[in-house]
């Protein structure tokens with residue numbers, strides 16, 4: 001074939017360009033538009049002002065996740081603004097005939113958890129949402145990225161977006177992860193290396209043996225935080241793992257349509273010889289559990305490491321680091337392990353799926369959380385909650401002294417009443433440790449579910465590999481073993 | 487509909503910090519609104535106020551009395567990192583900011599800013615350092631950011647050119663928005679869709695079948 005080898009990004013892009021005027025961005029067709037309560041209201045208002053309808057309600061789907069309380073759903077919502085926002089998404093979906101997985105629905109959940117679990121997210125699609133962690137859906141080999149509210153209005157009105165083609169950035173993770181090291185550690189290590197602006201203008205394609213060995217949920221964890229490395233999207237080419245995950249899900253193709261779809265999806269992976277604008281190689285064998293110490297997700301070190309000192313970094317980064325350590329109240333040069341904690345949060349679109357719940361439960365089973373510590377376990381969706389409960393995980397969490405909640409974004413963004421108090425230290429499986437992100441004045445450490453759960457037991461930041469029985473085997477294996485033993 | 491925007495002449499607020507994320511620009515608890523009202527007050531809120539609601543001493547950048555009414559912001563690298571919230575450019579615009587000069591902008595923020603006629607002006611690292619030195623020497627000098635000419639003019643008349651997406655520039659200069667442009671292409675979109683059936687119907691699913 002004389003055709004130029006293409007990356008998966010280029011294939012998906014070429015498949016969706018409707019038109020492009022000289023000098024103008026391409027008009028890109030959007031297959032799936034996910035909507036939530038926080039970033040959409042002004043877009044619906046805009047539509048009304050223009051007298052427009054939602055052009056493709058059947059390619060649009062909505063949920064309520066960000067500002068929804070995770071307490072008993074029968075308690076009325078105390079926060080008037082949040083209550084109004086939740087009423088508004090309901091009304092907007094009714095008026096514009098958009099399927100809504102809202103309060104009380106068994107399929108409600110964090111938008112990036114329900115898309116995949118319902119089988120809405122499929123390889124080769126273009127997927128957008130007014131939320132930067134839309135990159136999560138790239139785990140299926142879809143081009144998925146976050147958009148602003150003006151763009152939400154554009155997609156509602158036209159089912160297209162004006163886009164310039166992004167550059168490609170290959171992230172190859174070689175070898176095999178060691179026991180106790182997981183997907184979250186891969187992505188935190190990548191961001192620590194390239195910085196939070198390192199991928200700006202690019203789309204990551206994650207490749208290599210350590211990525212291929214990941215489950216779909218673990219791939220979602222990696223892709224989820226692409227935006228924390230500055231890339232608007234990140235993706236993993238689909239393979240048998242992808243197809244096995246999707247088969248039989250509610251919105252996945254059935255029968256002959258399934259076979260046709262799989263044949264199409266098999267053509268998506270990047271061609272031999274395709275070139276990338278940038279490439280980085282990460283040694284998967286050498287990775288350790290990662291923890292952040294600062295106020296952006298790029299400020300991370302192995303859990304066995306030390307908090308860097310401003311004197312050790314290049315002059316341009318010194319200011320940032322000094323301010324971060326002052327906010328965090330941490331001493332340069334101190335070990336990250338052993339830092340004291342007030343709160344542990346296990347949940348979010350990064351690590352709120354069933355495998356994450358199982359990983360945390362595998363540590364907490366038969367153990368107690370440290371006294372004085374508040375531990376919040378928040379499933380990513382109502383379906384995750386139900387599955388976890390059917391496996392008895394909720395009992396494990398409760399008897400360990402943790403709280404088990406309804407699904408939602410919760411303390412990841414602290415809009416619903418779940419938050420750190422000023423000065424409190426929290427270890428969190430979410431994705432952002434920006435100042436105030438988890439509550440004004442709150443101080444966040446980001447880590448994997450295993451590390452967070454191990455830290456819940458001791459009350460200080462703890463390497464999960466130091467607890468007896470944790471990470472005796474590679475994580476993926478020990479997780480399923482833990483569940484079968486229940 | 488946005489107003490046309492051609493240029494602004496103003497003194498400059500300098501925030502010499504890198505990686506200013508959208509959680510700093512507009513903290514998440516201000517995202518519970520369903521309109522765009524009140525966002526000026528939310529701008530950099532946690533930098534300006536203590537957790538118990540007192541204005542910080544000394545006042546944070548935009549609260550410094552000399553900075554009142556200034557429309558140009560000079561900031562460090564990777565401005566607008568993080569969340570996709572368009573509330574960030576809305577809050578900046580509501581405060582009165584029209585142009586931000588930095589070495590780089592996060593992708594989503596940059597797109598959102600352009601859609602709100604808030605100009606991201608990208609300069610080299612050397613230029614940024616020189617501009618920061620200039621502000622230190624001449625904190626009250628007036629700069630002009632001219633979109634028509636794609637040029638920034640400094641006090642004393644020195645000027646430099648900047649790049650900006652040509653399509654976004656046309657839209658901002660004319661005060662039109664992109665939805666009208668794309669809707670004018672609906673026949674082409676419909677023709678494309680005729681050959682590319684939708685891959686999903688969110689109204690169906692196994693439960694509904």
Ligand code: SF4
Pocket residue numbers: 065066110111112131133348349350408409412413430431
């Ligand atoms: S869990 Fe956190 S990052 Fe994910 S969608 Fe919700 S608020 Fe955003």
